[in-house]
Amino acid sequence: MRILIVEDDELVADALKRGLAEAGFAVDRVGSAEQAEAALATEEFDLALVDIGLPKADGLALLRKLRRAGRDLPVLILTARDGLADRVDALDLGADDYLTKPFELPEVAARCRALIRRTRSATSARLTIGTLTLDLKSRTAELNAQPLDVTRREWSILECLALDAGKVVRKEKLLRAIAAWDEELTPNAVEVYVSRLRAKLGEAVAIRTVRGLGYRLDDSAA
């Protein structure tokens, strides 16, 4: 997975480059929006990590230009500002996520992984979280390269959680995902299916309960 870092600050850029390389990404780095455009025009990247505070044309201008040109690669915005307006601007312009400075390297890597996974699931039919692989087209799952036997409702819940892996998925959303087969389901049904899934998934991936909100699927290894 290849990432382009657009950051002018040497200290930050160098740390990001090394940190992400250690997390298993192929990383290139440029220091300005102009260089970023040139790099994106000639090379393929899976994700761009863009700082808002660039010299001359800023990160938001770069993002706007990319989206106008029809480029849909995922963009993770780095910002030192925390005002709402900046974030709204970034998301309105088509940023996929944002991170506020200072950040922790593992979190940056996790966000990059999640964004790339989400984009890929939209284009390819396969979704991988740790040792769990979902084939969205055939609606089958594999765990440790072995077929995983799940019912249709269990599949729906797993798919829902996997598409937003690392994020809290509301219980209501899971209920809606399985309600199509049976109108008389109660929220308790979700709990039943989640506990069955947990038993089947074992240690490889974890479905965590977030009290009062829902569930979160985590790659236990990450």
Add this chain to the structure above:
Amino acid sequence: MTQRPDAGRPPSVARRLLTLLLVPLGGLLLIALLFDYLVVVGPMRLAFDRSLADAAMVIAAYVHEGPGGRVTAELPRTVATQLALAQGSRPRYALYAADGQFVTGDPAVPGPPETGGAGFSFAMLDLGAAGRARVAWYRFQAESRSFGLAVAEPLDDREAATRPLVTATLTLDVLQMLAVIAFVLIGVRQGLRPLLAFRDELAGRSARELEPLDASRVPVEIEPLVTSLNALLTRARTSAEAQRKFVADAAHQLRTPLAGMQAQLELLERDAAALPVRARVSAVREGLKRLAHTAHQLLTLARAEGSATLERDFVPVDLPRLIEQTVTLHLDRALGKGIDLGAETAAVNVRGVEWLLRELVNNLVDNALNYTPAGGAVTLRCGPLGAGAFLEVEDDGPGIAPEERPRVLERFHRASGAPGTGSGLGLAIVSDIVTLHGAQFELRSGHGGRGTRARVEFRTPPPRGRP
């Protein structure tokens, strides 16, 4: 604008206008009433007296000296009837001799005074049982003798005839004046309306609405005032924008090197094979993390100042969504510490600055996670409260002693036995954000008297003006 005028303060323009107009108008009414009364009553009295004099002359024509010197003044029936018709009642009269001796007629009607020559004289007299009357005296010669004839007309009759006209005239005067007063009241109110509208517009603004006022929509008299106000507003707006820009620039200049150093140290820590070096790098990184946190808190504090926020920053904020995002943000840390982090939310919106409310919840959750031991629980709640909303973060940690609660809101105050990397600014930030939103903040004990419950109540609808 609603307070009572102070003692030394000039009266309101409306009151001044009304005093200046209504007092002279009231005087004018009194003069008009007097004048109209005299104009109506004078000529009428003259007319009545003339007709009374006519009656006296008619009666005098029937004074006869009969045989034996007996003087009579008997009116034939037809004449008496005619007079009664003309006067409204049968006239009462008495004939007196020149020396004032009663001759004939109604003795209750007094004779003419001693003085006075021939002809008519009039007087108002009280006739006792017959009531007040107008009396006409007529001195005349009949058959070579002088007589004085007194004819009385009860005032009741006169008044009955005069009253409708007087009443109508004076009523008309009063009605006219009431209409004038009504026009004055309406006119003053309407005339002051642009001034009041301007006042309401100013009063309705919050301290964050610094847009200039529209000078073309105010009367020309107060235009200079509006121009001066606009100059002031522009200055305030410029300084607010400058502060916003300064804080944003400071944020960037502080955070970027901090982020770089922190990430570099993180890598260095991983690379450092030798344990003593690793421990030192670890310590430096911990210190840097604390510095970064404090810088962030200080910047938040600077931006939570009322003057750094503008009216357009206030938007409807979905509290359950905010809580969900905050829980997601802190979930890993909570799981790492073995704390059960959860939420109990009911749909509710408040008007506020979204990122500041996010900082508020972040700080409360951060505190709760800091002070709650492993195995504990932290719960975020929100829901409607009357017309407003509440938001609370409850933990089952050691809690804060009641006597210490007011002090924990002070800047840089660290609770006794506070663990970790706190800047001592968290609750000060919470307090500032709460104030900016016109909300109330309270620290209580949690359920069953254990732990801490930090509760924010948004009682009033959105804040207008600086709290």
